Amino acid sequence: MTTPAAGNRQIRLAARPSGLPVPTDWESTVEPVPEPADGHLLVEVSHISLDPAMRGWMNDVRSYIPPVRIGEVMRAGAIGRVLASRHPDFAVGDHVFGPFGVQEYAESDGAGVRRVDLGIAPPETHLGVLGATGLTAYFGLFDIGRPQPGQTVLVSGAAGAVGSVVGQLARLTGCRAVGIAGGPDKCRTLTEEFGFDAAVDYKNDDVPAALRKHCPDGVDVFFDNVGGTILDVALTRLARGARVIVCGAISQYNNTEPGPGPSNYLSLLVNRASMTGMVVFDYADRYPEATAELAGWLADGRLRAREDVVEGDVTSFPETLLRLFTGANTGKLVLRIR
Numbered sequence: 001m002t003t004p005a006a007g008n009r010q011i012r013l014a015a016r017p018s019g020l021p022v023p024t025d026w027e028s029t030v031e032p033v034p035e036p037a038d039g040h041l042l043v044e045v046s047h048i049s050l051d052p053a054m055r056g057w058m059n060d061v062r063s064y065i066p067p068v069r070i071g072e073v074m075r076a077g078a079i080g081r082v083l084a085s086r087h088p089d090f091a092v093g094d095h096v097f098g099p100f101g102v103q104e105y106a107e108s109d110g111a112g113v114r115r116v117d118l119g120i121a122p123p124e125t126h127l128g129v130l131g132a133t134g135l136t137a138y139f140g141l142f143d144i145g146r147p148q149p150g151q152t153v154l155v156s157g158a159a160g161a162v163g164s165v166v167g168q169l170a171r172l173t174g175c176r177a178v179g180i181a182g183g184p185d186k187c188r189t190l191t192e193e194f195g196f197d198a199a200v201d202y203k204n205d206d207v208p209a210a211l212r213k214h215c216p217d218g219v220d221v222f223f224d225n226v227g228g229t230i231l232d233v234a235l236t237r238l239a240r241g242a243r244v245i246v247c248g249a250i251s252q253y254n255n256t257e258p259g260p261g262p263s264n265y266l267s268l269l270v271n272r273a274s275m276t277g278m279v280v281f282d283y284a285d286r287y288p289e290a291t292a293e294l295a296g297w298l299a300d301g302r303l304r305a306r307e308d309v310v311e312g313d314v315t316s317f318p319e320t321l322l323r324l325f326t327g328a329n330t331g332k333l334v335l336r337i338r
């Protein structure tokens with residue numbers, strides 16, 4: 001292997017943020033590019049996934065995954081090309097997805113690494129519809145939401161990575177899909193590009209009135225990505241037997257104080273409804289079946305992939321991450337390494 005002269009640039013967590021992450025929460029380091037140990041591989045990272053969950057991983061709290069330690073390379077799913085391999089399952093030149101982190105080169109023992117087929121879709125789509133994004137939408141909606149044809153599926157964060165897939169899968173199932181997103185442009189994208197039946201602009205519309213209008217018979221499935229006030233309002237529109245999927249709560253991730261709880265939760269009782277949290281990692285043994293189905297819909301045009309690709313080097317990561325919290329992205333946010 002030829003060792004790249006400039007070394008391996010990395011972004012490490014320097015401090016635990018209070019509120020939105022600021023530049024001093026990060027440190028940029030350069031280390032020698034590692035040689036792969038026996039049974040390991042070396043990957044040149046080309047595309048890094050940006051996920052709202054990253055904000056949670058920066059907090060020192062108990063969660064479904066341990067926090068990133070201070071001084072550690074920031075955790076991230078990424079795609080890259082195998083530069084050197086002493087691993088039996090991977091060959092030089094393979095394109096792979098793995099938990100490679102925010103760095104230019106990653107040395108890995110192969111845990112969580114899988115080959116990606118760039119013949120069926122570009123790398124950014126393997127981080128989006130064909131990656132954790134699509135899988136989250138798929139298992140959250142189908143396993144927990146259990147939508148039936150003719151039912152109404154309401155989605156918050158609907159123009160984002162997960163939300164835009166949920167709406168499309170709801171339509172594929174014969175449901176009415178109603179999306180909530182910020183701003184007229186995103187709402188237009190929901191109906192014109194992703195095929196939602198109706199869109200609610202939470203920044204400009206009267207959300208309770210808009211939900212009454214667009215969900216006249218109530219909401220059978222609410223796929224929630226944002227939490228907070230939107231969750232509280234959506235709870236007032238539940239149909240009898242509704243399923244609420246707690247996928248995420250991005251409106252709460254930068255809170256410095258605990259936010260108020262949902263005051264309308266008794267709607268669950270009145271409507272014999274359920275509210276269930278989901279973590280996509282729990283479905284790992286079923287990823288292949290779901291990815292094959294998603295890839296089929298992508299290939300026959302029934303599912304659209306939309307990515308928001310920012311070009312830069314790994315030092316662009318901290319600023320790019322903030323785009324998720326300002327709503328600057330539509331679809332899956334990816335950093336493509338130049």
Ligand SMILES: NC(=O)c1ccc[n+]([C@@H]2O[C@H](COP(=O)([O-])OP(=O)(O)OC[C@H]3O[C@@H](n4cnc5c(N)ncnc54)[C@H](OP(=O)(O)O)[C@@H]3O)[C@@H](O)[C@H]2O)c1
Nearest residue numbers: 052136160161162181182225248249250251278279280327
């Ligand atoms: N449970 C799991 O296993 C799992 C897996 C993946 C993702 N998730 C969760 O799924 C959700 C969506 O993730 P994603 O990757 O698809 O991100 P995303 O939706 O592509 O990006 C975040 C979007 O959230 C919206 N947003 C930001 N701040 C907001 C606020 N204060 N109130 C309302 N909306 C706000 C913005 O859209 P607007 O412009 O519309 O505001 C922004 O574009 C997140 O909560 C994430 O943590 C969960």
